[in-house]
Amino acid sequence: MSNSINVYQQRPAAAHAESPLFHAELDQLVGKGPAKAGVTLREKKLLGHLTLRGDAKDSAFAGAVHQALGLELPSALMLVAAGETSLQWLGPDEWLLVVPSGTEFAVEQKLRAALDGQHISIVNVSGGQTLLELSGPKVRDVLMKSSSYDVHPSNFPVGKAVGTVFAKSQLVIRHTGEDTWELVVRRSFADYVWLWLQDASAEFGLAIKA
């Protein structure tokens, strides 16, 4: 690997971590919601998030990504996943790679090795965003209150992911299972989105999952 890029392990081996929603003390709220919640929220916190840039039209790029990750480079608005690793299209030359917590440094090195010589960019953004998983029969209603994007399954099937406006912020909505969705939320907006979600799901009942 060339030393033209500064890559280093940014996550400490042992230190207390606070996810973007740590102050909400979600752990304390588990089991305290209504028995039949229309919406269940879980913060999939402290995962490794890497932004990958490269030339989608170059087969060498897609090939090397596949070689390093075992995932096909997704095309527009698509999300592919294997186990706890997912790769999502963000733009024509930009993808979001989410990996298990603490593996992001190794994954980045592996990717860089596979992509050596190509014009690419990989940036660790793990501290800057979090995943909020929403599940339940009323999630679609909550999303309809929040975003002007059409979340009907005919337009937004499982495996699709879109960047859009959400209330008065922006985020990525990912459809990961029939009644399961994920929001990719920037750290500084996490509290706003959390307040918004509590309010928007109040009429359906909100539960918290650890």
Place this chain on the structure above:
Amino acid sequence: MSQVNRLATGGRIDRSQPLNFSFNGQSYQGFVGDTLAAALLANGVDIVGRSFKYSRPRGIVAAGSEEPNAVLQIGSTEAAQIPNVRATQQALYAGLVASSTNGWPSVNTDLMGILGKVGGKVMPPGFYYKTFMYPQNLWLTYEKYIRKAAGLGRAPKAADPDSYDYMNQHCDVLIVGGGAAGLAAALVAGRSGARVILADEQEEFGGSLLSTRETLDGKPASEWVTKVLAELASMPEVTLLPRATVHGYHDHNFLTIHQRLTDHLGEIAPMGMLRQRMHRVRAKCVVLATGAHERPLVYANNDVPGNMLADAVSTYVRRYGVAPGKQLVLSTNNDYAYRVVLDWLDAGLQVVAVADARSNPRGSWVEEARKRGVRILTGSAVVEAAGSKRVTAARICAIDVQNHKVTSPGEVLDCDLIVSSGGYSPVVHLASHLGGKPTWREDILAFVPGDGLQKRFCAGAVNGVFGLADALANGVEAGVSAAVEAGYKAVSASVPQVVVHLEEPTQALFQVPHDKPTARAPKQFVDLQNDVTAAGIELATREGFESVEHVKRYTALGFGTDQGKLGNINGLAIAARSLGISIAQMGTTMFRPNYTPVTFGAVAGRHCGELFEAKRYTAMQSWHLQNGAEFEDVGQWKRPWYFPKAGEDLHGAVARECLAVRNAVGILDASTLGKIDIQGPDAREFLNRVYSNAWTKLDVGKARYGLMCKEDGMVFDDGVTACLADNHFLMTTTTGGAARVMEWLEIYHQTEWPELKVYFTSVTDHWATMTLSGPNSRKLLAEVTDIDLDKDAFPFMTWKEGQVGGVPARVFRISFTGELSYEVNVQADYALGVWEKIIEAGKKHGLTPYGTETMHVLRAEKGFIIVGQDTDGSVTPDDLNMGWCVGRTKPFSWIGWRGMNREDCTREERKQLVGLKPIDPSKVLPEGAQLVRDPKQPIPMDMVGHVTSSYASAALKHSIAMALVKGGLKRIGERVFAPLVDGSVIEAEIVSSVFYDPKGDRQNV
């Protein structure tokens, strides 16, 4: 008074559920299923308000959204006040409190009538137009008087206890209106599998089918409605929205619907329920089935309570079991109106006479009325109503429609209710919101929707299809077309059987002639809500207003919440006749959103209170809160402004914080600075092009300050960028400029220089940044890091990697205070722990947390600029005396270079950034204060500049300021004056903007 006008049987009301309510302080009773209007009529309430201009008593005229008079104020408490509620659209609920919005002090006395007469003189037609041509202060005089008198209602003064929200909807077919055509369209569109939304403004779906005497398949039409609704409700892709008014038709088939979810249940929504919801709908195709409003005839004194629309009376009788009178006279020009006669007879009431403008009407309903003994005066019309607070008689005369003349003295018939019908006006409002001009159809005497670019179909009465059978068929056709348009297969549907009636054409009659000329006849009202008379419209045309839009503005016809629902066509017809042109030539005015008023609550939705806007926080926010920070808004961010100790105000806290940094060490949360990771072999070249200074020689491990300019040469952002590796840079931007700079880099990369191999990624949220600043910062940092902080190993404007507080960090030795400083960057997930460790270790070094205010003072003492405070988009680097930051020999013509070499950017007397030292060291110049050389000169003074930043400096023990002054750099040592609003003047000396440690020794230690 019990319900004197309530019929013994009939109506869709639940007589087992009485509801008490009050109107203008009087208690009444109605039933579940009533509208407020129906209940008022049932109780014999004739007068619901006073008119806007003439203060004449007014009663209920209509049964739907076209009601012009019964526009009431609702609410028993201050917080529950709602203005502009149409009684015809408000469901009755227990405890409803309503009052007239106009008619102070009481609608039943004539006190305002005197004023009204005065008002008639004071406010002739053209009042608005003429008033605005006079000096503004005249309007102020009028305004008080008008506001008091006008039916504008009032906003609540207390907070609304209810919640409102938005729902973003997407559908294949949106059907507006749930009457015969709309239901038929929904049924076929739904059956095709399309995603359908059916919205209707009334309490129940069905429209006229709920009150018509016509049958479907031989059964009451309401039974078909029930059947269709059941089928629609069973379709998973069909959404039914009752009590939902489609009030705006916007670009690209985006429509807004105002749904009243619980307005029918009480004045405050039940626990856990929303009051109203705004649906924001994007539809592939729209079916407008908005129906038609019956048009009244214009005759003398047609505004006296007891003058109503024919259809409305049918609705009150059949749907609500209310007869708003005993003896009815009908004045009509068409067949449909005869239905009210039959309904009235069915209710066991007396029909005094029918005046039909046509010479020999022979339609089915006409004949049926004749057969039942109704006296029909043909070629006639009601020319004048008698009565003041209630109709007492009608004068019917023979008329010559062609020559607009009364041809007989006529006869006066006693009655208490005059209903009129001048035909139907399709509800074309939504169809014309986007500019589609309605077209006049002489055959049906109505404007129908014009062509529109949006994908939409019209069905039923709005399309000029008035007969029930035709409307149903038209609805099916539109529903199928819309579904096909949206990509679904056509589904056939049978139309229920309707008894066919012989219907004869309508006679064109709008204003009924009077014995006297219009100007001298008793008032003939065209627009009841805005008090526009036929005479007023004639006056407008006489004064030369010939365009329909001018006539509208001159007279106020169709203004405001009314939007011309009842009066528009009659007004146009009168104007056309006065001008001697046809209605088609006259054309119609356009209609604007909103079709009916929308509450502010529904407009705001959930975007209020805590959720008014997105607030952004750093990873250290919980610590800031626990330690008493006051916050400042910087863009969307909440930044600690200062950290007051007990008893301290802003100035005390800032002075303490400043001295702590100058004398010991302070810590600042700088996480909000924009951070952009830049990778690629052309990263350095890109920096050369977007920054004003040179980047070619910046070594790995070093950092440099840079200015960014727009193409015009004006500064628009600044920050420090570090070289992390040969092809890797970390750029920082101002807090407020982060998103703007990112878009700036991308626009040049994507549109101008795509050949440059570089990628930009925002890492603002990923890194948390804490700045240690002050002479003790090295000692303090050494306690928590493994990085060699020796001044030679880690000099100024370089960065190092290492552990800080047990967490991997990048530490930048850069300074915005002029003191020895380190900016520690760690992954935000670990920042709070690192911050707390530094705070703990800092205790013995006098570590003081400081906020943005102290940061501002410290940087001003050093003369460091803040973009957006000391610059305003008209300031070049040279103006800032920052020519050292301009790469004058860079080979590529970087952004801003050409612009700043324009003649105007190089002239001598440009405003330049200098320091100001007030002569009185205790006086702090107000930021924004204008500067002059001679404070005694006459006003307007010759202004030579303005103050951009100004503070009391604790370290310097005197006040300081930065200012942009014409030719300021040549005027160091001269005096300027700031004359203030209170008459005082602050005198200051122009000095260098670097007040503190001009050689920069302190940051280089």
Place this chain on the structure above:
Amino acid sequence: MLHIFCPHCGELRSEEEFHAKGQAHIPRPLDPAACTDAEWGDYLFFRDNPRGIHHELWVHAAGCRQYFNATRHTVTYEILETYKIGEKPSVTAAGGAAKQAIDQGVTA
């Protein structure tokens, strides 16, 4: 609210996801130093304001962050086409395609 087809995402999105960036096809002069003040002023400040067909630069700010061009009718607000940076518009005020597209009520 406009409905805009993002040529990179390949679907229609609401206007609130986009930012308008002014007139399209105004390239930065390759040698700014060679421009007279008048030429540079033209580049910097002067824009068309047609009644009818207008080519505009937009960015899909909340979506894929890509800039693209749109041909919009300034009277009807119809968006007649969107196309990627570097591509040429197929609907132009000069071409017949414009009138045809408007007559057909093409909505992007």
